[in-house]
Amino acid sequence: MSSVRKTIRSMRILALPLARPKIPPEAVSNPNAIYNPNRMLIYYHFHLIPSSTSGTQENGQSRIKQLMTRASTKAAGVWAGFGKAPEGTWKLKTYEYGERLVDRIDFEELALKSVDPSLGPSIPHPDVTGQKLEDLQEGSNIEKSQDNHISLIYPPSVYTSLTTTAASQLTHPCIIHLRALLTTRIPRHRRGFWAWMIIAPFTAPFMLIPVIPNLPFFFCVWRSWSHYRAYRASQYLSSLLDRNLIVPKPSEELDSLYLAHSSTLRTSPKTPSSTPLPFDSDPPLNSDGSILSSSTPPPADETNAAANSSQRLLLTRKSIPAILELFGLPSTAGADMYRAFEQVRGRIGGNTGR
Known part of the structure; x- marks a missing residue:
């Protein structure tokens, strides 16, 4: 049990809100859509800190797991x-x-x-074992002590004033958002895994091209493998949420960084008022992490729409190096954050829920 406790402590999740929900809410046919403009856009960085149990876990890996790791390393x-x-x-x-x-x-x-679920606590997935989490034997349960919790680090000022519906008033908004993300991602990645796996055999004719390898085939396999890993990770994190092993942990340092780097985004010269848009202006949340619907239609004027989009951003690109330094993250994490920031800017620039 002590090895499990050390492993759990070696994992933390950083919740980095990048954009506010759209105000006023946009009418969407599916509130659980992947790109729901009425839901806050958050980048989650899952940080696995090297621990003393890493070597023991690697020695205990199955041969299939070792081969998969070697193949991934070779491909990279x-x-x-x-x-x-x-x-x-x-x-x-x-x-x-x-x-x-x-x-x-x-x-x-x-x-x-x-x-990588193998680096975290061992929790069977219901679809693999055929058992529900609450039906698992008592002996396999992980002790619910403070040491066993995985910290979900978040900036408190972004969430402080968010109110929730009665069904979720006991759940912190950052947990609501994470669960909503996993709920929408699980079916998407399951479909993606099978779709790319089915497409892969149809790339066989490209093997007839001399010299150049069958790149379409390798791309299909890679996309299928990527979806599979995201699918399994979503299931794993959902299991941790079900067991209340992921707990919110406010970070005043991260909060100060948000306040410092978002000041230039919280005002817009295109709006009538020059008063900064405070963090606590976010509307009430539904249990799925989206804001409550409103009958007010979105502004038709393009100038107002652009102003609203600019005010939805919570960070700038200049804040990313400070985040990396604050949490001691590698430069590769910075590349992922820059990619997320650019995608968020594209989404709030006019994309609707799909």
Whole structure:
């Protein structure tokens, strides 16, 4: 049990809100849509801190797990080699095109697929064992002490004044948002896994092209594998939420960073008033993390729409290095945050719920 406790302590989740919900709410046919403009856009960074149990866990991995890890490492090395190829070669062109494709993948998927359930507490998934979480034997339960909790670090000023409906008034808004994200992502990644797996065999004719490898096949396999990892991670995190192992933890340091770097975004020269838009102006939330619907239609004037979009942003690109320094994150995490920020800017620039 002590090894499980140390493993859980080695994991933390950073909740970085990037944009507010749309005000007034936009009418959407499906409130659980992946791109619901009435839901706050949050980037979650799942940080696995090296612990003393890492070596023990690696030695206990199954042979299949070891082979998969080696294959992933080998593939990553080959891909990195493409990026170092001479200018004008097909390898470098393939690498540049591939990186552009990665930039178009939902940042939520990229974040989820970075989660390795084997590094966290061992929790069986209901769809694998056939058991419900509450029916598991008492001996397999993880002790619910403070040491066993995974911290969900968040800026408190972004959430302080958010009110919820009666059905979720006992649940913190940051937990509501995380659960809503996982609820919408699980079916999406399950469908994505099977769709790309079915498409892969149809790329066989490309094997007849000499010299150049069957890139379409490898792309289909990679996309299927990416969806699978995000799917399993979503299930795993949902299980942790069901067991109340993920607990909110406010960070005053992160909150100060938000206040410092969002000051230029909280006012807009296109609005009649120059009063900054406070963090506590967010509307009440439904149990799924979206804001309560309103009969007021969205503004038709393009100028007002642009102003509303600019005021929805909570961070700037300049704040990302400060976040990396605050939590001691690697530069690779910064690349993911920049990608998420750019995608959020694109979504609030006119995309609707789908």
